[in-house]
Amino acid sequence: GQQLNQSPQSMFIQEGEDVSMNCTSSSIFNTWLWYKQDPGEGPVLLIALYKAGELTSNGRLTAQFGTTRKDSFLNISASIPSDVGIYFCAVHNNAGNMLTFGGGTRLMVKP
Amino acid sequence: EAGVTQSPTHLIKTRGQQVTLRCSPISGHTSVYWYQQALGLGLQFLLWYDEGEERNRGNFPPRFSGRQFPNYSSELNVNALELEDSALYLCASSLGQGSGYTFGSGTRLTVV
Numbered sequence: 001g002q003q004l005n006q007s008p009q010s011m012f013i014q015e016g017e018d019v020s021m022n023c024t025s026s027s028i029f030n031t032w033l034w035y036k037q038d039p040g041e042g043p044v045l046l047i048a049l050y051k052a053g054e055l056t057s058n059g060r061l062t063a064q065f066g067t068t069r070k071d072s073f074l075n076i077s078a079s080i081p082s083d084v085g086i087y088f089c090a091v092h093n094n095a096g097n098m099l100t101f102g103g104g105t106r107l108m109v110k111p
Numbered sequence: 112e113a114g115v116t117q118s119p120t121h122l123i124k125t126r127g128q129q130v131t132l133r134c135s136p137i138s139g140h141t142s143v144y145w146y147q148q149a150l151g152l153g154l155q156f157l158l159w160y161d162e163g164e165e166r167n168r169g170n171f172p173p174r175f176s177g178r179q180f181p182n183y184s185s186e187l188n189v190n191a192l193e194l195e196d197s198a199l200y201l202c203a204s205s206l207g208q209g210s211g212y213t214f215g216s217g218t219r220l221t222v223v
Contacts, residue, residue, distance in 0.1 A: 031209070033211055040216075040217075041216050041217070042115070042201050042203070042214030042215050042216050042217050043154075043201075043212075043214050044214070045211050045212075045213075048211060088154065092209065095208065096208040096209040097142065097161070097205075097207055097209075098144075098159060098166075098167060099144075099211070099212055100156075101153065101154045101156075102153075103152075103153040104152070104153050104154075
């Protein structure tokens, strides 16, 4: 099946620092999605990317759809304590009706 | 618009017992997906239902089963509970092709 390699697995940073995480695969995809899961909650969609090379921002978050269509990156600028959580990348299967998720990046922010 | 609702929010069961978890999708969403998340780690795909039919199943034993009702709500059943079944069970719904998922807040199951 489709395999997404998400890194790093965890990050412990100081408030105010920038954060970068990525997702890679050996397969080509037409959509990349990024979700965030707050502690004790379900994941929530942050950003959706639909075109190779696309760069999309949502506040302090910026995500890019890699030009090879095999990877995606998520950056968070000037981190704050509420950025704490698990970030997941996801892609659609060929039929577009199921998502495969990466293993997640756990972000911890020290005030 | 109401989001995806799951019930109960928490429950504790004894090893060997059976449990039923419930999920109501967003109105208009026909697909329901179930995931298991142990120890706050990755999302393990369990089941996908669409239009009342099971469309796909993850790598879980047959004691994990479910169904989808005509109103698109869904149940997840787990028989013969084991300690390692302790996890957060997440339900998500989707409009279908090309759509992202909307997740519920999950049911926290503890097996003792």
